[in-house]
Amino acid sequence: MSLKDVLTGLLTDDGPHYECRNCGTTLEDAEDSCPNCDSSEIATYEFDSDS
Numbered sequence: 499m500s501l502k503d504v505l506t507g508l509l510t511d512d513g514p515h516y517e518c519r520n521c522g523t524t525l526e527d528a529e530d531s532c533p534n535c536d537s538s539e540i541a542t543y544e545f546d547s548d549s
Contacts, residue, residue, distance in 0.1 A: 514528075515545065516541070517540070518532035518539065519540070520539050521534050
């Protein structure tokens with residue numbers, strides 16, 4: 499997946515974006531731990547598509 503694909507997805511997605519703070523894995527849904535590295539440090543980003 500290219501950076502352009504990721505950014506386009508973020509800008510057109512109305513829902514929150516979940517990402518592991520430890521390894522950077524993007525998660526589809528809110529989870530208690532990262533399926534890649536088992537870290538519990540999951541960041542949630544909300545993007546306002548009305549801007």
